Amino acid sequence: MSKENIKKHHFKVTRKERQQLNGHNSFLIWITGLSGSGKSTIANGLEEYLHKIGVRTYVLDGDNIRHGINDNLTFSPEDRSENIRRIGEISKLFIDAGCVVIGTFISPYQKDRQKVKRIVAPSNFVEVFVNTSIEECERRDVKGLYKKARSGEIPNFTGISAPYEAPENADIEIKTETEDIEEAIFKIADFIKEKLKYNE
Ligand SMILES: Nc1ncnc2c1ncn2[C@@H]1O[C@H](COP(=O)(O)OS(=O)(=O)O)[C@@H](OP(=O)(O)O)[C@H]1O
Numbered sequence: 391m392s393k394e395n396i397k398k399h400h401f402k403v404t405r406k407e408r409q410q411l412n413g414h415n416s417f418l419i420w421i422t423g424l425s426g427s428g429k430s431t432i433a434n435g436l437e438e439y440l441h442k443i444g445v446r447t448y449v450l451d452g453d454n455i456r457h458g459i460n461d462n463l464t465f466s467p468e469d470r471s472e473n474i475r476r477i478g479e480i481s482k483l484f485i486d487a488g489c490v491v492i493g494t495f496i497s498p499y500q501k502d503r504q505k506v507k508r509i510v511a512p513s514n515f516v517e518v519f520v521n522t523s524i525e526e527c528e529r530r531d532v533k534g535l536y537k538k539a540r541s542g543e544i545p546n547f548t549g550i551s552a553p554y555e556a557p558e559n560a561d562i563e564i565k566t567e568t569e570d571i572e573e574a575i576f577k578i579a580d581f582i583k584e585k586l587k588y589n590e
Pocket residue numbers: 424425426429430451452453456465469470471473474494495496497498533535544545546547548552
C-alpha cells in the first residue's frame with residue numbers, strides 16, 4: 391500500500407528521554423530454539439532477575455501472541471514469517487517505550503530473524519540460541535505436541551515435519567542438556583551488562 395498520504399508524527403518525548411528516565415537502555419533479546427528447548431523457562435528466569443535489579447522488561451512469547459494479535463496466523467512458512475515480522479514491529483514499539491524486550495519464538499527461518507534485526511536496528515538485537523537437540527525436546531515433550539506431530543495430528547511441526555534453521559552467529563548459545571537455567575540466565579545477564587548502561 392502506498393504511504394503517500396500517511397505522514398509520520400514526531401512527538402516531543404524521545405526514546406532517549408524515556409531511557410534516561412528508566413536509567414537504562416532498551417533493546418531486544420531474541421530467544422530462538424525448538425519447541426520445548428527451554429525458551430520460555432529461560433525468558434521467565436531472566437525477566438525475574440532483570441525486574442529485581444530495576445530493569446523495565448516485557449516478554450513477548452509465541453504461544454501468548456498467537457492467542458491474541460496473531461491469532462489469524464497458521465504455521466505455514468508464509469504465516470510464520472508474518473508472525474515474526476509483526477513481533478519485530480511490536481518489539482520496536484516496546485524498545486521505543488524504553489523496555490528491554492525478551493522475545494521467545496521458535497522463529498525457524500534465518501531470513502526472518504535477520505528481518506527482526508533490521509526492524510529494531512542491529513545494535514538493539516541480541517540473539518540467543520537455545521540449542522537443545524530434537525531428541526531431548528521430544529523426550530521432554532512438555533505439552534504433548536511431539537507425540538501429536540509424530541502421529542500426524544499436527545502437520546508442519548518444527549523439527550519433525552517442518553525445518554529449523556539454526557543460527558550460525560548467535561551472540562549467546564545455551565546448551566540446556568549440559569547447562570542449567572541459572573547458568574543460562576547468568577550468561578545472558580553478563581552479555582547485556584554493558585548494553586544496559588545508559589550513556590548521556
Ligand atoms: N506446527 C507447529 N510447529 C511448531 N510449534 C507449534 C506448532 N503448532 C503449535 N505449536 C505451538 O506454537 C508455539 C510456537 O509458536 P511461534 O510463534 O514461536 O512459532 S514460529 O516462530 O512462528 O515458528 C510452540 O510453542 P513453544 O513450545 O513454546 O515453542 C508450540 O506450543
